[in-house]
Amino acid sequence: MELTGHIFNIQKFSINDGPGIRTTVFFQGCPLACRWCANPESQNRFADQARLLDDDRCRRRVMTVDQVMAEVLQDKPFYDQSGGGMTLSGGEVLQQADFAAALCRAARAQGVHTAAETTGFASPQRFQMLLEEIDLLLIDVKHFDPDKHRAGAGVDNRLILDNLRAAAAADKPMIARIPVIPRFNSAPEDAQGLARLLTDLKVTEVHLLPFHQLGERKYQQMGVPYDYDGVDQLHPEDLAYYRQIFLDTGLECTFL
Numbered sequence: 001m002e003l004t005g006h007i008f009n010i011q012k013f014s015i016n017d018g019p020g021i022r023t024t025v026f027f028q029g030c031p032l033a034c035r036w037c038a039n040p041e042s043q044n045r046f047a048d049q050a051r052l053l054d055d056d057r058c059r060r061r062v063m064t065v066d067q068v069m070a071e072v073l074q075d076k077p078f079y080d081q082s083g084g085g086m087t088l089s090g091g092e093v094l095q096q097a098d099f100a101a102a103l104c105r106a107a108r109a110q111g112v113h114t115a116a117e118t119t120g121f122a123s124p125q126r127f128q129m130l131l132e133e134i135d136l137l138l139i140d141v142k143h144f145d146p147d148k149h150r151a152g153a154g155v156d157n158r159l160i161l162d163n164l165r166a167a168a169a170a171d172k173p174m175i176a177r178i179p180v181i182p183r184f185n186s187a188p189e190d191a192q193g194l195a196r197l198l199t200d201l202k203v204t205e206v207h208l209l210p211f212h213q214l215g216e217r218k219y220q221q222m223g224v225p226y227d228y229d230g231v232d233q234l235h236p237e238d239l240a241y242y243r244q245i246f247l248d249t250g251l252e253c254t255f256l
């Protein structure tokens, strides 16, 4: 039977998901349960409620590798001109690791640069399968402390850190992406611990994603509780101290 993937969206002309102009393929499904998640319809635990969303944000499709590639390759001239390519994102890409790896193999066969944004929460075998097929790893790093990670994201980070160490040992180019979340990881000591962790992992570049409320309405539409209801958004100007901690550690650090 032909391999298929559950795809949430395909976004063209992405400029924040790796170098150059890219097409970002969003995978449906996520085993984490981040309390601030802006895409709760991606989470496995809310799969039934996702149907209640009233707009086209829930554009789930079951697609073959060839079908996805047909859309991705439409913009090949832009990738070639800009140094761009294809980025896989989620949800959690590693939940469909076979399909993700097959997609990246097909892209590389056409000379398309491949990147994947992932939490790294998967078995070492699944992680390795994807790692071998990508040129750039965009790794979501939420917290260095296993208990705090579990409290915020529903799972602890031991598996994630093991996979990250494997990526570092393989010298895979990596960019860390940190969602900066009030009441979870926005304190200076959180930034210091994260900076230490990333330095140990030989990561040199960090993107900070300040907390926003773009997902708030989805919780209302889906009728599920939202722990961050009414919490103020963060802005880069609120987080100068936070960024400075990474800069002082010698890391390149920008806001997305």
Ligand code: SF4
Residues within 6 Å of the ligand: 030, 031, 032, 033, 034, 036, 037, 038, 039, 040, 042, 043, 090, 091, 092, 119, 153
């Ligand atoms: S990893 Fe991303 S998609 Fe999954 S629950 Fe957390 S914020 Fe949501």
